[in-house]
Amino acid sequence: MTKARNALNRAAYVAAALDVIGEVGVDKLSMRNVANRLNVSPMAMYKHFPTKDDLLAASLEEFISRANVVPDAGLPWEQWVGRVARGMYEALCGELSWVPLLGSLRVGSQAIAVTEAFVGKLCAAGFSVEQALRAYFAVIQVVVGAVCLRASLAARTGPRPGSLDAVVPPSGPGSARREKMKAVSGELEVFLRRDQIEIGLPLVIDALRAQLKETRI
Amino acid sequence: MTKARNALNRAAYVAAALDVIGEVGVDKLSMRNVANRLNVSPMAMYKHFPTKDDLLAASLEEFISRANVVPDAGLPWEQWVGRVARGMYEALCGELSWVPLLGSLRVGSQAIAVTEAFVGKLCAAGFSVEQALRAYFAVIQVVVGAVCLRASLAARTGPRPGSLDAVVPPSGPGSARREKMKAVSGELEVFLRRDQIEIGLPLVIDALRAQLKETRI
């Protein structure tokens, strides 16, 4: 049964790819080092993955599946949504090297399974399908954006990428403004180091709560 | 004055890099093709940009600067914030190839100039510095996330990356659920094609408006 053998090999390649990614990061993954890990010719992979991007997409699928972000039912929707979002955020923060291609890979069935669970949960809570989908994409946007900001923080080497003070225009009399900007500069670092997901997510959940209340009236 | 010559060359390299990016995309940019465009040895660039990432970071700076997203003052803060966010979104959608490295490049002074303007505007509207910074990062998260989703939509070749129906579990008696999921599947495409920024941004602005009202009481 060649189908079964193919399926096994595919999974083996993806598992090996995830191993490589865990060791050297997504950016350093290559067809060659995955094949070497399996003691096989790099060309053998092209039967299962016509392109490196196909291998990466399959690996991201498996990564999403392993992250297991969908929580138990039974939680109130706010907490349920929070758990999904924080679960995704933490999983991606654990493998920041995914970030550069979060926007360029195809979404597959694993990602859609999460969508389905999300929409189901929110519909059960009283949202319309349209509202639930809108909420889902808003949450995904915040998660992806938060991970990107977190990653670009991690990429910075020195403590200051450029000082806010250097940018404040030399406004003649505006000394109050200058003082406020000094406060901004001071707090900027603090904000960058904070858990990014706790910045955007509460705002979105608040807005959703208000939306639901308005719908029910 | 070597300083001036260096500055000129730096700008010339960045301009050439942006030309190349405009033609073939960020992913296809290389030290070699930028140098070729300027009829110079690829090695000459290493004096100004010790690494390809330095060239990319400088190019992103210039890209941000050219996008010119900070609108005129005088707009009410909601509209002002909306203009900044939509401006960023549209600029990045116009050059989607930036997306893969949105999370991996250092932020420079141009980005900080936008931060400063944003915080200044919201403080003038009555937000605290802390609230304004929080709002800024939330908006950036939504913009980046929206661009990522938009990009991953653009990356899809076929119309269906995987059908929702294929994922719905064969729940025995739950026929109402199945029907709802069919509706989800139908609307998913519509949502993916919609302007992503109009999904997350209104939610965030709503939450900010509520926050401001509460503060003022």
Place this chain on the structure above:
DNA sequence: ACCTGAACACCGTTCAAGT
């Protein structure tokens, strides 16, 4: 039918050698 090694056309970066 399947797998492979060599080869192609790239890449970022190093470094000794030119001027």
Place this chain on the structure above:
DNA sequence: ACCTGAACACCGTTCAAGT
């Protein structure tokens, strides 16, 4: 001091040649 060409160690992918 500055710039350069050749070279190193990679890369994704093609393809003719093996079994």
